[in-house]
Amino acid sequence: MTDVPEGKPDPLLRIADLAIDYRTGRRRWTPAVRGAGLQVDPGEFVSLVGESGSGKTTLVQGALGLLPPVARIRAGSIAYSGVDVTDWNDQRMARVRGNYVGFIPQDPNTSLNPVKKIGQQVIEAVRFNAPEARTAAQHREAALESLRTAGLGDAERVFHQYAHELSGGMKQRALIAIALAGEPKIIVADEPTSALDVTVQKVILDHLVRLRVELGIGILLITHDLGVALDRSDRILVMQDGRIVEEGPVRQVLENTTHDYTRRLLDAAPARQAxxxxxxSGPRTVPTGSPPVLRARALTKSYHLRGGRGRQRQLRALDGADLVVRRGTTHAIxxxxGAGKSTLASILVQFTAADSGTVHIGDRKLTGLGRGQLRESRRDLxxxxxxxxxxxxPRFTVGKLVAEPLRxxxxxxxxxxxxARVVELxxxxxxxxxxxxxxPSELSGGQRQRVAIARALALNPGIxxxxxxxxxxxxxxxxxxxxLLVDLQAEFGLSYVFVTHDLGVVRLIADDVTVMRGGVVVETGPVEEVLRSPRHEYTRELLEAVPGAGFTGSGASEGERVGTLIARQA
Amino acid sequence: MLRYLALKVGRALFVVWAAFTLTFVLLFVLPANPVDLLFDPAELNTVTSEVREQAAESYGFNKPVLLQYLGRLGHALTGDFGNSVQSGRSVTATILDVLPSTFVLASGALLLALLIAFAIALIATSTRRAWVRNLVEALPSGAVSVPVFLSGILMLQVFSFQLGWFPAFGDRGAKSLVLPVITLAIPVSGPIAQLLVRSFATEFRSGYVTTSWAKGATRGVIVVRDVFRNASLPALTIAGITFGNLIAGSVITETVFARQGIGRMTQAAINTLDVPLVQGVVVLAAASFAVINLIVDLIYPLLDPRLRATLTVGSPRAA
Structure with missing residues (x-):
C-alpha cells in the first residue's frame, strides 16, 4: 500500500460514514448500517460491541467486500492505509483479503472445509498471498510456522488432520493460522469465541492479544459480549441500529458513558451485577431450610458408540450425579x-432414561414410572x-401455542x-x-422465549x-x-433448575449451584459460597475465565470498579 | 471398516435374493397355471394335454412349490435361469448377447448426463449475472419434462432425416450411438442437475467458503477447489434413482432407434410372456442396482474423511 504521508501514518482501516442497505423488495431497501465510521491504528485492539441486528456483522462484511448480493453500499468509504477500496470489484478485493486484512470467522465448526486437510487449507492461504512465486516446500514451511504462531504447538500433527478431528478451540486456532498466513496488517475477528466454552474463549482471546503485541498488527474484534470487549480492548465502539453510538477508550466508556444504550448494555451484562x-414486587424472603422438591441420586448414563472391530466403546455422559433442589429456589447447573448438564436436565424430566439412579419429585419416584403416570407428573414439571x-x-399462533398444554x-x-387463561398467562x-x-416469526427472540415460558407455566407446575x-x-x-423469571418465582413460588454455561448468569438468578465436568459433579453448594470461595480448582478456572470479571466487585461503586481497572492495567 | 463392508455386501446380496424370490412368486406361483404362460396365448387352445404335461415335467411344475423354488434358486446361483420360451436358447446367453450394447448406451448416457449436470451446476454457481443463473437453473426441470420418445423422434427428424449427420437406426459404429446416448442422457441429467445446483448453492453459502474468500481466493478458485467436492457428495446418493431412469429410458430409446439391447429384449419378453427371460432380466436389474449402490457406499468413505473416521474409530459424533 502506498501514499503514506509524513508524520502520523494512515490508520490500518478507516471506515467513514458507511451506509449499507439490504434489498427487501422490488426497489425497496432497508438500511442495516447508517453512517457508521471507525478506525483501527497499527497495534491497536478495537472492539465493536452490539446486539444482534445492530449491523455490526454487515459493517465488517462491507469492510471485507463480502456483502451478500442483496446488500449494497449506499454511501461512505472504506480505506486500508489510506487506499480507498470502496468500489473495488471482487478480483481486486481478493488481493486485499488475506494479504492485508485477515479474517477470523464466528463459528469454527463450520468454517473449515471438512474434506480438506488443515495443512492444505493453510497452504492455500499462504500461496494466495505470497508476493513472489515460491516452492511447495517453502509454502509448507510457512504454513507450519503460521500454525505454530496461532498457538498450535503440535503443528506437524494438526497439519495432517481433518477439521472433524480437532476440538473447537483447535479449529479456531487453525482459522487464526489461516488468517495469519497472508501476513496481514490487521485482523478482523467476528465473534471468534461465541461458539466456544469460556475457558477456551479466554485462551483464544489472550492469544489474540499476544499476537497484537508480537506482530504489531491491529485487531478489530466484533462481539456481543461487553465483558469480552472490556477485558482486552484499547478502544470500544458501541453499535446500535446501524450507528456507532459510543466510542472511546475502555476507561472513558466506563467512566463517562454518554449514551443511554451503552448504559443499558453495561447494566445488563451479567458479569457486572453484584x-x-x-x-x-420487593425483596424476597430467602427460604431457609425449605424441603427438597426435586431430588436426584447417583444418576448414571452412558452412550454406546459404534466402535470398530466389535469393540464396545462407551461415553459416560453422566457418572453418579446427585442434585437436590429446594422448594421455591433456583438451582443452577x-x-x-460435554459436562453432562443437558443430559442431567433431560433425565430430571425423564425425556431420557437413566441407566441407574433415581429422581424424586417430593415423595414420588419419577424413575421407572410408566408412560401414563409420567404424563401426570409432567404437569408439575x-x-x-x-x-x-x-x-x-412456526405455524401455531401464540394463543394456540400457550393453549396447547391446556388442551x-x-x-x-x-x-x-x-x-381467559391464555391471556392471564x-x-x-x-x-x-x-x-x-x-x-412466532413475527416475534423477537425475547418475546418468543416469553411465550415458551408462558406455555411451560400453563399447567401451574411447581418446577x-x-x-x-x-x-x-x-x-x-x-x-x-x-x-421475569425471578418475578414469576416470587409470585408463584416456583422452583427452577437452571442449566447454563454462563457463571455470570448463575450469580443473577441462582440460590444453589452445581458445577459439573465430564459427567461428574465437582462442586455443589449455595451460590455465595461457591462463587466466593470455590473449593475445586475447576470452579476457580471457570470463574477466572468469565469475561468482564475484572470489572465486577460485590456491589462495587463506579469508582471502585475503575479502581480495579486501573490496578489491573498498572 | 470390515464390518461396514460386510454389512453393505450382505445388503446387496439380500436385494438380489429378494428380487429373485419375488419374481418367482409372481411368475411361477401366483398364476393359476404357470404352464399356460409357457405357450403363445393364441395357440393355447390347440396345445394337447400331452404336450402340456411334457412342458410341466421339463419345467418341474409338477413338483411341490418349495422344491421348484430351491431347484431354480440352485440353478440361478450357477447362472442358469432356464431357457427362453420363445427362442429356446438359455436365458443367460440371450441376456449376455444384448448386454454389451445396452451397457455402452447406458454408461455413455450416464457419463454425458453427469457432464451436463455438472456444467449446469458450475455455471449457475460461478456466474455473477442473475439472468444466466435463472436460465440455467430452469434447464433441469425442462430436461425432465420432455418425454424420451418425443425428444428421440425430434432428434431423429432433425439430425438424421433433415441434416443426415447420423444414421436413423441400427447399432453399428460409434456414429449410431450418438443420438441414442443424447436422447437417454437428457432425462437422466435432470434430477442430477437439480440436486447439484441446490447443493452447490448451499455449499457456496457455507462458512468455509467465507474463510476462503477471506484468504484471498477468487470466485473461480472457490467454486472449483472448495465447493466442488463437498457439493458433489450428495449426487452420489441418487445413483439409485438415476439407475432406474436409465433402465426405463433405455426401453424407449432402444425402441425408437431400433437398437438391440436389454430394454427392447425386456419389452419383447413381456409381450410374449417369456417368463424365464423376464425373471432373468429382473434379477439382472436387481443385481446391477445392488452393485451400483454397493460401489457408491464403498466410494463414499473415500471421499468424505468424516465418514471414514466414524468407520475406523467410531467417534462420538457418529451419524
Whole structure:
C-alpha cells in the first residue's frame, strides 16, 4: 500500500460514514448500517460491541467486500492505509483479503472445509498471498510456522488432520493460522469465541492479544459480549441500529458513558451485577431450610458408540450425579460443553432414561414410572428449551401455542375459560392480548422465549427445568427474561433448575449451584459460597475465565470498579 | 471398516435374493397355471394335454412349490435361469448377447448426463449475472419434462432425416450411438442437475467458503477447489434413482432407434410372456442396482474423511 504521508501514518482501516442497505423488495431497501465510521491504528485492539441486528456483522462484511448480493453500499468509504477500496470489484478485493486484512470467522465448526486437510487449507492461504512465486516446500514451511504462531504447538500433527478431528478451540486456532498466513496488517475477528466454552474463549482471546503485541498488527474484534470487549480492548465502539453510538477508550466508556444504550448494555451484562436479582414486587424472603422438591441420586448414563472391530466403546455422559433442589429456589447447573448438564436436565424430566439412579419429585419416584403416570407428573414439571427460534411451532399462533398444554391435559375446556387463561398467562410474562394471533416469526427472540415460558407455566407446575433458556438471547433481552423469571418465582413460588454455561448468569438468578465436568459433579453448594470461595480448582478456572470479571466487585461503586481497572492495567 | 463392508455386501446380496424370490412368486406361483404362460396365448387352445404335461415335467411344475423354488434358486446361483420360451436358447446367453450394447448406451448416457449436470451446476454457481443463473437453473426441470420418445423422434427428424449427420437406426459404429446416448442422457441429467445446483448453492453459502474468500481466493478458485467436492457428495446418493431412469429410458430409446439391447429384449419378453427371460432380466436389474449402490457406499468413505473416521474409530459424533 502506498501514499503514506509524513508524520502520523494512515490508520490500518478507516471506515467513514458507511451506509449499507439490504434489498427487501422490488426497489425497496432497508438500511442495516447508517453512517457508521471507525478506525483501527497499527497495534491497536478495537472492539465493536452490539446486539444482534445492530449491523455490526454487515459493517465488517462491507469492510471485507463480502456483502451478500442483496446488500449494497449506499454511501461512505472504506480505506486500508489510506487506499480507498470502496468500489473495488471482487478480483481486486481478493488481493486485499488475506494479504492485508485477515479474517477470523464466528463459528469454527463450520468454517473449515471438512474434506480438506488443515495443512492444505493453510497452504492455500499462504500461496494466495505470497508476493513472489515460491516452492511447495517453502509454502509448507510457512504454513507450519503460521500454525505454530496461532498457538498450535503440535503443528506437524494438526497439519495432517481433518477439521472433524480437532476440538473447537483447535479449529479456531487453525482459522487464526489461516488468517495469519497472508501476513496481514490487521485482523478482523467476528465473534471468534461465541461458539466456544469460556475457558477456551479466554485462551483464544489472550492469544489474540499476544499476537497484537508480537506482530504489531491491529485487531478489530466484533462481539456481543461487553465483558469480552472490556477485558482486552484499547478502544470500544458501541453499535446500535446501524450507528456507532459510543466510542472511546475502555476507561472513558466506563467512566463517562454518554449514551443511554451503552448504559443499558453495561447494566445488563451479567458479569457486572453484584448479586442475585430482586423480584419487582420487593425483596424476597430467602427460604431457609425449605424441603427438597426435586431430588436426584447417583444418576448414571452412558452412550454406546459404534466402535470398530466389535469393540464396545462407551461415553459416560453422566457418572453418579446427585442434585437436590429446594422448594421455591433456583438451582443452577453450570459446566462447559460435554459436562453432562443437558443430559442431567433431560433425565430430571425423564425425556431420557437413566441407566441407574433415581429422581424424586417430593415423595414420588419419577424413575421407572410408566408412560401414563409420567404424563401426570409432567404437569408439575415443565421444560423450557434453549432455542426459542426452534422450540415453537412456526405455524401455531401464540394463543394456540400457550393453549396447547391446556388442551392436551383437558384443562379449561370452555372456549372462554381457555382464552381467559391464555391471556392471564401472557400477562404473567409481560405480553398481552395483542400478541394472541401472531406467529412466532413475527416475534423477537425475547418475546418468543416469553411465550415458551408462558406455555411451560400453563399447567401451574411447581418446577421449571430451563436448559440454557437465555443463552440464545442478547444481553439486554437476557436481563429482562432473567428478571421475569425471578418475578414469576416470587409470585408463584416456583422452583427452577437452571442449566447454563454462563457463571455470570448463575450469580443473577441462582440460590444453589452445581458445577459439573465430564459427567461428574465437582462442586455443589449455595451460590455465595461457591462463587466466593470455590473449593475445586475447576470452579476457580471457570470463574477466572468469565469475561468482564475484572470489572465486577460485590456491589462495587463506579469508582471502585475503575479502581480495579486501573490496578489491573498498572 | 470390515464390518461396514460386510454389512453393505450382505445388503446387496439380500436385494438380489429378494428380487429373485419375488419374481418367482409372481411368475411361477401366483398364476393359476404357470404352464399356460409357457405357450403363445393364441395357440393355447390347440396345445394337447400331452404336450402340456411334457412342458410341466421339463419345467418341474409338477413338483411341490418349495422344491421348484430351491431347484431354480440352485440353478440361478450357477447362472442358469432356464431357457427362453420363445427362442429356446438359455436365458443367460440371450441376456449376455444384448448386454454389451445396452451397457455402452447406458454408461455413455450416464457419463454425458453427469457432464451436463455438472456444467449446469458450475455455471449457475460461478456466474455473477442473475439472468444466466435463472436460465440455467430452469434447464433441469425442462430436461425432465420432455418425454424420451418425443425428444428421440425430434432428434431423429432433425439430425438424421433433415441434416443426415447420423444414421436413423441400427447399432453399428460409434456414429449410431450418438443420438441414442443424447436422447437417454437428457432425462437422466435432470434430477442430477437439480440436486447439484441446490447443493452447490448451499455449499457456496457455507462458512468455509467465507474463510476462503477471506484468504484471498477468487470466485473461480472457490467454486472449483472448495465447493466442488463437498457439493458433489450428495449426487452420489441418487445413483439409485438415476439407475432406474436409465433402465426405463433405455426401453424407449432402444425402441425408437431400433437398437438391440436389454430394454427392447425386456419389452419383447413381456409381450410374449417369456417368463424365464423376464425373471432373468429382473434379477439382472436387481443385481446391477445392488452393485451400483454397493460401489457408491464403498466410494463414499473415500471421499468424505468424516465418514471414514466414524468407520475406523467410531467417534462420538457418529451419524
Amino acid at each position: 448479586g442475585r436479582l430482586e423480584p419487582a 453450570v459446566g462447559e460443553s 415443565q421444560f423450557v428449551f434453549q432455542n426459542p427460534f426452534t422450540s415453537l411451532d 392436551a391435559f383437558k384443562l379449561a375446556t370452555g372456549k372462554q375459560e381457555r382464552a 401472557l400477562r404473567a410474562v409481560a405480553l398481552d392480548e395483542s400478541h394472541l394471533h401472531r406467529l 421449571l427445568v430451563l436448559d440454557e433458556a437465555v443463552s440464545a438471547l442478547d444481553v439486554s433481552v437476557q436481563a429482562q427474561i432473567l428478571q
